[in-house]
Amino acid sequence: MSTYTQILYQIVFSTKHRNPTLLEESRDLLFKDIWGILKNKKCHLYCINGAEDHIRIVTHIHPIVAVSSLIKDIILGSNDYIKKNRIFLDFSGWQEGYGTFTYSINEKERLIRYVKNQQDHHKHFTYKEELIALLNEHNIEFDEKYLL
Template structure:
């Protein structure tokens, strides 16, 4: 579209179904590369990505406004699930949990968010995913009901 300019930064967070800790280090690297390809093919600008064993963080510049955010996340999740199932990464069928978080940032916050994402391994030695996710919802003043956020299973 002529004369349309945007600068939108979004962090997406989504979880493995039933919060199973399925993504080991070898799979993490492969999955991150695969998701990077999906994001780039959708004409979005990837800024940071990290696959935890049970959940995922992506920070991107949302550049292609012709694709709706729910469609983008659906494509990321469905294409990656298909790849993992086609390659038989796991016993049984892999699925992402329904839903996701999408949190927007200003350009001045990007370096801090990138560092946060790439340091997920260290971060989760201190804080659980549930604590992290609820903290995001509260920080961004998102009203929620416990029954509608990700299912969390106590360790």
Template sequence: MAQTLTSLLVHIVFSTKHRVSIITPEIEPDLFNYIGGILKNNSSPLLAAGGTSDHVHLLVSQSKNLALSVLIQDVKKDSSSWIKTKGDVFRDFHWQDGYGAFSISQSEVPGVKLYIANQKEHHRKQTFREELIQLLEEYGIEYDERYLWSGIV
């Protein structure tokens, strides 16, 4: 084939360090816009963003030229540095070390966008812990619960 053609759609989930509830409704839109800019600069457009005060969900069309781990590292590092400039309450802000990433097909995009948009309502019924385990099981990802919550008290 003369060219490389890809569709790399990824649903990414990660939380604040120790699941600290620090992402306020006031900062959330700017945070997602900033993350969207980081992703755009990495040729990986943000298709949807949502979450709660302690974790985020991102739907990303990942660049074929960048490893997912590098992309997420850039998002976390740059957004963490940015949010620390937004006031004293954020000066100790950190993201957790790990993340969940789930590949989806084009046909799943509308459903995943809706799921991400409804995060606040969703978490009135289900904890982040329950949600992450459900996602891991849905996608057939093996995990050891002893290590799943390291750094996420």
């Protein structure tokens, strides 16, 4: 018997202290590195984007890969890549913690459009406001003091 899954994930994490260090001109290099990590883990990347202080990834995660393990690999690998290649000189690391949200495959196109349009969203909403809306949308209880 084969294993079949169709779970769409949105992964969100931010720079340490939400410092605006992910400069637009070098983000594509970072995104390509993260795509390579996902590919090596047999995950399918649908979309990756972000702003100066955070990243969003829309992906299907291979069934043998634990979400927490994948995110750890992305954070450690991208941190090393940034430092070795000196692409964001003021980057001091990633913030502790992350958000992972699941979606029906029927929401794929809407979710991809949303992630692709991050720069437009952040003209009107901060990352924190967006994260709170996402947590509320998924009925996740949280304490705002941990959202820094």
